[in-house]
Amino acid sequence: xxxxxxxxxxxxxxxxxxxxxxxxxxxxxxxxxxxxxxxxxxxxxxxxxxxxxxxxxxxxxxxxxxxxxxxxxxxxxxxxxxxxxxxxxxxxxxxxxxxxxxxxxxxxxxxxxxxxxxxxxxxxxxxxxxxxxxxxxxxxxxxxxxxxxxxxxxxxxxxxxxxxxxxxxxxxxxxxxxxxxxxxxxxxxxxxxxxxxxxxxxxxxxxxxxxxxxxxxxxx
Amino acid sequence: xxxxxxxxxxxxxxxxxxxxxxxxxxxxxxxxxxxxxxxxxxxxxxxxxxxxxxxxxxxxxxxxxxxxxxxxxxxxxxxxxxxxxxxxxxxxxxxxxxxxxxxxxxxxxxxxxxxxxxxxxxxxxxxxxxxxxxxxxxxxxxxxxxxxxxxxxxxxxxxxxxxxxxxxxxxxxxxxxxxxxxxxxxxxxxxxxxxxxxxxxxxxxxxxxxxxxxxxxxxxxxxxxxxxxxxxxxxxxxxxxxxxxxxxxxxxxxxxxxxxxxxxxxxxxxxxxxxxxxxxxxxxxxxxxxxxxxxxxxxxxxxxxxxxxxxxxxxxxxxxxxxxxxxxxxxxxxxxxxxxxxxxxxxxxxxxxxxxxxxxxxxxxxxxxxxxxxxxxxxxxxxxxxxxxxxxxxxxxxxxxxxxxxxxxxxxxxxxxxxxxxxxxxxxxxxxxxxxxxxxxxxxxxxxxxxxxxxxxxxxxxxxxxxxxxxxxxxxxxxxxxx
Numbered sequence: 001x002x003x004x005x006x007x008x009x010x011x012x013x014x015x016x017x018x019x020x021x022x023x024x025x026x027x028x029x030x031x032x033x034x035x036x037x038x039x040x041x042x043x044x045x046x047x048x049x050x051x052x053x054x055x056x057x058x059x060x061x062x063x064x065x066x067x068x069x070x071x072x073x074x075x076x077x078x079x080x081x082x083x084x085x086x087x088x089x090x091x092x093x094x095x096x097x098x099x100x101x102x103x104x105x106x107x108x109x110x111x112x113x114x115x116x117x118x119x120x121x122x123x124x125x126x127x128x129x130x131x132x133x134x135x136x137x138x139x140x141x142x143x144x145x146x147x148x149x150x151x152x153x154x155x156x157x158x159x160x161x162x163x164x165x166x167x168x169x170x171x172x173x174x175x176x177x178x179x180x181x182x183x184x185x186x187x188x189x190x191x192x193x194x195x196x197x198x199x200x201x202x203x204x205x206x207x208x209x210x211x212x213x214x215x216x217x218x219x220x
Numbered sequence: 221x222x223x224x225x226x227x228x229x230x231x232x233x234x235x236x237x238x239x240x241x242x243x244x245x246x247x248x249x250x251x252x253x254x255x256x257x258x259x260x261x262x263x264x265x266x267x268x269x270x271x272x273x274x275x276x277x278x279x280x281x282x283x284x285x286x287x288x289x290x291x292x293x294x295x296x297x298x299x300x301x302x303x304x305x306x307x308x309x310x311x312x313x314x315x316x317x318x319x320x321x322x323x324x325x326x327x328x329x330x331x332x333x334x335x336x337x338x339x340x341x342x343x344x345x346x347x348x349x350x351x352x353x354x355x356x357x358x359x360x361x362x363x364x365x366x367x368x369x370x371x372x373x374x375x376x377x378x379x380x381x382x383x384x385x386x387x388x389x390x391x392x393x394x395x396x397x398x399x400x401x402x403x404x405x406x407x408x409x410x411x412x413x414x415x416x417x418x419x420x421x422x423x424x425x426x427x428x429x430x431x432x433x434x435x436x437x438x439x440x441x442x443x444x445x446x447x448x449x450x451x452x453x454x455x456x457x458x459x460x461x462x463x464x465x466x467x468x469x470x471x472x473x474x475x476x477x478x479x480x481x482x483x484x485x486x487x488x489x490x491x492x493x494x495x496x497x498x499x500x501x502x503x504x505x506x507x508x509x510x511x512x513x514x515x516x517x518x519x520x521x522x523x524x525x526x527x528x529x530x531x532x533x534x535x536x537x538x539x540x541x542x543x544x545x546x547x548x549x550x551x552x553x554x555x556x557x558x559x560x561x562x563x564x565x566x567x568x569x570x571x572x573x574x575x576x577x578x579x580x581x582x583x584x585x586x587x588x589x590x591x592x593x594x595x596x597x598x599x600x601x602x603x604x605x606x607x608x609x610x611x612x613x614x615x616x617x618x619x620x621x622x623x624x625x626x627x628x629x630x631x632x633x634x635x636x637x638x639x640x641x642x643x644x645x646x647x648x649x650x651x652x653x654x655x656x657x658x659x660x661x662x663x664x665x666x667x668x669x670x671x672x673x674x675x676x677x678x679x680x681x682x683x684x685x686x687x688x689x690x691x692x693x694x695x696x697x698x699x700x701x702x703x
Binding site: 151161172187190202216 | 345347348350351354355358361362365368369370371373374375376377378380381384385388391392394395396398399402403407411412425427428431455459514517
């Protein structure tokens with residue numbers, strides 16, 4: 001295959017990643033959200049693998065393998081198990097005005113592309129055009145965290161943000177140094193495990209994972 | 221060699237305390253490990269001061285006079301806090317607030333937290349710095365919610381999510397930094413090495429570095445507790461156990477500010493302008509003012525002192541933002557003074573709340589009658605943190621304000637007003653707590669107040685006389701910060 005074809009596939013996968021970020025923004029069911037998160041991880045891993053193959057950057061294979069292992073298999077499995085144990089798998093969230101959120105999301109995408117413009121022009125990588133997409137998906141995940149009121153969707157928003165950051169690293173510089181990527185992955189893994197414990201504590205104390213109950217600490 | 225001891229001891233300590241389970245002697249083991257860490261830190265400090273900066277372990281670690289001073293401070297306060305937590309946590313357990321299992325988690329996480337902070341301070345790699353900062357947050361999340369009360373769970377959740385989002389911004393900043401560095405230094409781990417970056421900092425691309433610094437400042441600044449990103453801080457400090465409040469306030473905030481300063485040195489070199497300093501001055505000044513006015517409205521004693529931490533970190537950030545030899549010197553001095561004084565105050569406050577059975581200030585009265593040593597500890601600590609001479613905080617605040625008058629006169633009215641408001645608010649609150657009328661009874665345990673007075677004596681001593689070798693040492697560190 002020629003270089004440009006690889007590039008097109010990478011672009012397609014990144015666009016898919018962004019699309020999934022939009023889908024997550026409007027997904028009401030927790031189960032659906034976890035599935036979407038797994039797909040997003042897969043899109044990220046595939047695009048990383050193709051970049052690794054077409055540019056001969058071997059350490060990116062490890063990064064892709066790490067993404068598949070953690071974000072496509074381990075974490076979704078962990079979350080599914082968690083919501084079964086917490087009996088939260090039928091949980092449906094009422095979302096605040098989905099069309100408006102979507103419009104705000106589109107504005108964020110335009111903003112992200114503008115912000116990424118000067119940097120991607122400087123970059124020497126073949127994948128520089130997807131930096132905008134990466135920044136947009138970071139901002140969309142951020143938006144998702146703001147609009148959600150339940151604990152698990154907020155954490156998935158946080159992890160989706162990490163996906164966007166990894167895409168940014170791949171597109172701008174062919175990934176971070178391996179030891180840093182390993183460290184980040186370790187932190188994310190430990191963080192998710194701690195949150196798993198934490199969910200049980202929240203559930204035990206408040207009888208629900210709804211963060212509406214957790215608004216007593218405020219300045220009055 | 222001593223360097224590996226420094227990192228190895230807390231790591232081994234954490235594993236051992238986790239394996240020991242809820243052993244009766246666990247608090248002593250915790251203190252012993254902290255003491256060993258402190259010895260290693262002192263040894264390392266002595267060598268660095270004598271032999272100058274050096275790179276350790278195949279360039280993965282780098283120690284100069286700036287971070288070795290923070291290493292020494294961190295190890296010292298970690299040791300005294302371990303001494304304090306030994307009786308304190310036993311009393312909490314007897315009051316039924318803790319189970320042995322949770323105490324075990326406290327000890328293991330405490331050592332892990334110390335390890336993460338020392339790693340963040342000594343690493344040469346900006347990526348590992350990020351990893352260690354996040355590790356320090358993770359180690360303390362479950363400590364903040366140790367009591368499992370609704371409020372503590374809420375505080376820990378806020379701490380995790382807000383710091384997580386903040387630190388994600390810092391990761392993006394680090395990616396941008398790597399992006400700029402990779403062009404000059406090539407791919408691989410060494411492109412994020414601070415020593416290498418520092419050598420080529422004038423050639424780094426200014427546009428990228430500018431953007432990177434904004435992300436890094438917002439990201440690490442969240443952990444420093446700079447307004448308007450400070451929301452997690454008062455909650456985490458007020459709801460966690462007191463030893464955790466003391467190390468969060470006295471140490472973690474410093475380490476986060478250290479990360480910002482390492483980035484600032486690089487950005488200053490690349491930009492050749494005052495942008496980074498001005499941003500820091502802005503954030504710092506805002507924090508001082510916002511915190512001072514929020515102190516007035518607090519009813520919870522730990523929350524009030526948490527806001528005071530925001531105020532003081534704002535002041536240090538402002539001083540570092542001004543740059544220059546005197547301001548950087550004052551900033552470093554103030555960092556030290558704040559760590560020592562604030563942790564002493566938290567120790568005294570911890571026992572005061574134990575004896576009154578509440579953290580609400582209206583419920584704590586007449587400490588001087590019931591528990592004179594706790595009362596005096598709290599009063600003297602409060603006077604010290606409010607900047608009364610002859611305590612060391614006065615010296616550092618005086619230096620910061622006179623430099624500000626000289627270089628940025630517009631900022632002085634804000635600083636002075638904020639310090640005045642904070643003084644009136646805190647003193648007005650603490651005075652009845654110490655001297656008021658009371659029906660409360662004496663705390664029926666032996667409180668651990670030696671750490672309080674050790675800290676306060678150090679602060680007093682440094683206020684009266686800074687030994688020349690220490691002043692030299694601060695001056696060297698200030699020079700590294702672009703003095």
